[in-house]
Amino acid sequence: MASNSPAPEGTDVQEQPTAGAWGEWNPTEDSVRPLRGKHRVLKQRGGLARSSTVLGVGVIAAVGAGGIATAQDRPQVAISLPSLSGVLGGEDDAADTAGSGTDAVGVRAEGTRTGIVPRQADRSADAGELLRSRILQQADSQHEAAAAQERAETERAAQEAAAKEAREAQETARKAAEAAAAEQVAKEAREAEEAKAAAEAKAEQERVAKSAGSYALPTSAYTLTSHYGDSGSMWSSGHHTGLDFAAPTGTPVKAVGGGKITSAGWSGAYGYRIVLELPDGTEIWYCHLSSMSVTGGSVAAGDTIGRVGATGNVTGPHLHLEVRVGGSTVDPLAWLTARGLNV
Known part of the structure; x- marks a missing residue:
């Protein structure tokens, strides 16, 4: 049988009689009741398991009195148990024990057996x-x-x-x-x-x-050599259809009035020719030119449009000027004079 450790100090354990006074201790069925419910036994570290039965307490008392005696010749006696509140750790545990309807031995046994x-x-x-x-x-x-x-x-x-x-x-x-x-x-x-x-x-x-509204002479530094209507075999029609202004080759040729250039290029016996159309439809022909300064567009009176030359059917450098009204030639001298020009 495993021995139990002495009860801790401060617990409510009553002093047990010695073996000489009581003799053997014989627990009865009334003093030891079977345990109720399911219990777990908690294993202690580093020592023997604590006993949870009242028998362990009796053993401690007997050992302290000087030995263990048999309990066959002794009468049954009641023993007092330590306070459960001191052993189990508080009033709550004691209240749980009182409320469960079991005696102190059974509760202590239950608590110590489970180890919890x-x-x-x-x-x-x-x-x-x-x-x-x-x-x-x-x-x-x-x-x-x-x-x-x-x-x-x-x-x-x-x-x-x-x-x-x-x-x-x-x-x-x-x-x-x-x-x-x-x-x-x-x-x-x-x-x-x-x-x-x-x-x-x-x-x-x-x-x-x-x-x-203004007009200008067709060239400058000139000499009139042939007039309109002159007859002769040099002209295909038998007479002269314009007015000739003899001048050195390269002499500037100017527009007699404001208008637009309708034709500029080579024209057979006329050589290089420029045709200037005035606002009233009158056409001014500039023939036998050595060069042409303009070939189209609008020009004003006095603008240079070409140079005197000797291209085409000529006997020398000069400007052949023709004035055509309604497609027919008119005397250039009379036409220029009528416009206030002193030819």
Whole structure:
């Protein structure tokens, strides 16, 4: 039989009679009842298991009195047990014992056999609940941290998308502004060019209109050699159809009035010829030219249109001038004189 350690100091254990006074101790069925319920035996570290029976207490008392005696010749006696509150650790355990309806021996046996003090069991339950609470709290914290990180990532992605969209919109607006500015510059350039061309055309029209009321001699430093109507075998029609202004080759030939050039080029017996049409439809022919300064467009009175030459059917350098009204030739001398020119 395993021996038990002495009861701790301060517990409510009554002093047991010595072996000489009581003799043998014989527990009865009334003093020892069977244990109730399911119990676990807690193994102790580094020593023998603690006994949970009243017999252990009796053994301690007997050993302290000087030995173990047999209990066959002794009468049954009642013994007192230590306070359960001191052994089990508190009033709560004693209350549990009183409320269970068992005697002190049965409760002590139950408590010591299982090796678990009720308060310690409560504390273990509280510790387990606290651990579970901490684990759940940690899981919630991790979940909240993950959710916060996800929200932060979502917000960051949204901010980046918004910033990118803003940059793209800004770039689009900048390109649109540059395109609009370039278009405006091009438009202004076109308008300026058109305005310039219109001003030049208007100035030309005004110059031509102004010169239409004025007239100029066809050349200078000349000598009249043949007049309109002169007859002779040198002309195919038998008579001269124009007025000849003899002058050195290269002498400037000028427009007698404002008008437009309708023809310029080689013309057989006339050599190089320029035809000037006046606003009233009158045509002025400049023949036997050595060169032509203009070949088309509008000219004003006094503008140089060519040079005196000797091209075509000629006997020397001169300007053959013809004036045609309605397709028929007229006397150039009379026509120029009628326009206030002193030929």
